[in-house]
Amino acid sequence: MVSPGQSWSLRRRFTQLLLFAALVPALLFSGVMLWQQYQSEHRSLGEQTGLSASLTASSIDDFIHSRLAGMAMLAQNRGNGSDDWSADLDSLLAAYPGLISALVTDRDGRIIAHAPSTVVMQRDDAPRSVADREYFRNPERHLRPYVSNAFQGRALGEDPLVAISAPIIRNGDFNGIVEASIHVETFVDQRGDVFRSRGYEMLLLDRRGRIIHATEGLPYRFLDIVDDPRLTLQGEVPLHLARTSFERRILGDGNAFVSRSRMRSGWTLVLLAPDRQLLETISRNTLVLVALLILISLGVLAATWAQLRALASGTGRLLDALRNFAVGAPVDRDGTDRMPMELQPVADAVSELSDRLSRAYGELNASLDEQRRLAASLQTVIEERDDEIAARTADLRQAVEELERVASIDALTGALNVRGFRRAVNALVEEPEYDDTSIAALIVDVDHFKAYNDRYGHPAGDTVLKRVVGIMTSLLRGPGDVLARVGGEEFAILLCDADEGIATEVAQRLSSNVRNTGIPHADGIHGVVTISIGVAVQPSPQFMDRLLSQADEALYRAKRNGRDRVGV
Structure with missing residues (x-):
């Protein structure tokens, strides 16, 4: 039997090693x-x-320009x-919705009509x-x-307002403007509230770097000038x-991700995401792990103590049972229920059992x-499964591919729809083989x-x-x-490996083919259906949005110059 002093030494050493083996890896x-969680959350917050x-x-x-298109x-x-x-x-x-007032001026900027009818007349000094307004001078x-x-x-x-305006052109000359005012809160308050509920802050800057809107957590007010290059x-x-x-120390003493996005109007949208929520999440997880480690330590200590006490009391009975088994005497099975942890006495008994194990x-x-x-x-069954x-x-993948193909096709014309077009654009941008390939864009209307x-009905259209x-x-x-x-x-048409000459030639052939088809159109040019085309070319698929925007502007010029033509 092991003496009490040796038994306690064994327990202490085994407990120390077990704690070390459990806690250090943990x-x-x-x-x-x-x-890793911090890095992942940090990267995810930025994205x-x-x-x-x-x-x-x-x-x-989209909100602003849909209304500008109507104007x-x-x-x-x-x-x-007429003038009414x-x-x-x-x-x-x-x-x-969102337009709070509208007016029409003559060529000198004098107001000749307004809505609601009480807006301009409600004050004597109106x-x-x-x-003098920018929205008159620019058009x-x-x-x-x-x-x-x-x-x-x-x-x-x-x-706080912004205005959208469009020139009135008569016989090619400027004849005044149509203008509508939009209250800033119309298109920013709901979005700002959503971001504030998530802990974000939002800024909207005009082309001069002045505040159009700032959420309550930022030290800016309407028309303040922002000169911080980080924003x-x-x-x-x-x-x-x-x-x-x-950026560090961007929100007082706090750090935050700052995302800036240029808008079609020339404005800049700035979104700030503080990292304090990320740090709070990491802190909570740290406390949970610390508590878990403490519980593990207590559990290891309790289990070790109980097991070693059982070892000390059962070692003697196990040795007696092994000797009885070696000489063929009946084995007291009640005494061997607890497996001993002292290996040296077991080794002595194994030598007596070797003849019987064969x-x-x-x-x-x-x-x-x-x-x-x-x-x-079992392996055969697994291979069959x-x-x-x-x-x-394979069947499911084929079905998904077919569904994706159908979802990318316009049901009426058989051409790609907007979703399919975006996928095709992304494929051009992401494929390395197109990096040095010139791309031409044709926008057709x-x-x-x-x-x-209106004249012939939608089925004819x-x-x-x-x-x-x-x-x-x-x-x-x-x-x-x-x-x-x-x-x-x-x-929209994208032509790969096409310069400006090829793109212009394709556009002109397309325009003439549609015109020569002779589809009757009593309200159209020359009494037939015609098309207007905008053409733009760039040396690679990068910045596809800019290419499409240039083609759209070229289309606008073609339409403004009389339609049934190609704009470059």
Whole structure:
């Protein structure tokens, strides 16, 4: 039997080793896990901030420019009409929620119509001219629709506003503007509240770097000038492509991810994501791991103490049982229920058992043979199941690919839809083989298509779209070219490995083929259906949004110059 002094020494040493073996790996693993979690959460927060900034900038742009398009259409359609604008302005405000007032001026900036009818007249000192306003001067100079910088209203009090305006052109000359005011809160408050609920802060800057909107957690107010380079963008920046950086001491003493995204209006959306929530999460996880380590230590100590006490009391009984077994005496099985941990006495007893163990080898070999047979049978079953799973996986993959293909096709024309077009654009950008390949973009719009639908009906309009798509498809040069329907009567074509000459030639052939088809259109140019095309080319697929924007601007020029032509 082991003496009490030796038994206590064994317990202490075994307890120390067990604690070391359990706690050291646990501590190392916990440290590595916390660090990896911090890195992952840190990276994820940066990516989420950039994506949120891009999507929010795009959403605000869509809100502003959808209303600007309505303004431009009104100014264009009424450019040669009567001077009674009241009904049109009321319809404009009703059609586009968010517009709080609208007005029309003559060529000198004097207000000739306004809506609601009480806005301009509600104050004696209300201005009768807006010639000093930026939203009048810019369309007057450039003859293009315009989104203003931030300003304070006059007829509506001193509320924070932005304006959208479009020139009225008569016989090619400037004849005034149509303008509508948008209260800043209309398009930023809801988004700002969502970000504040997640702990984010949001800034919206105009082209002069002045505050259009700032959430409550930031030390800025309307029209403050922001000169912190960490919150602004310098140089040429692609639209809606957020630039994200991790800045220290950007929110007082706190650190945050800062994502800045350029908007079509020239504004800059800035999103700040503090890292304090990340640090709080890591701190909570650290406390949980510390508590878990303490519980593990207590459990190891308790289990070790109990097991070693059982070892000390059972060692003697186990030795007696082994000696009895060696000489063939009956074994006291009640005394061997607890397995001893003292190996030296066991080794002495094993030498007495060696002669008796040989008989057990035959039974062991038979048992191993049976196990091998069962293992082979199990392996066969597993291989059959693997083959079945592989076959079902292949069928599922094929079904998913077919579903994805169908979801990318426009049901009416058979061309790619917007989703399919985006996938095709991403493939061009991500494939290394296209890095040095010039790309041409053609934006095609069916002239006076709304008038065609109004006169001949939507089924006839659908037929026109199908015939135009058939003509465009016949002019595609190979599988590398892309055709997509990106709007009601608007289409986009991407030509791979095409310079400006090739792109212009394809566009002119497309225009003449549609015209020569002779589809009757009483309200169209020359009495037939025609198209307008904008063309843009760049030396590589990078910055596809800029290429498409340039092609869209070229289309606008073609339409402004009389339609049924190619703009470059």
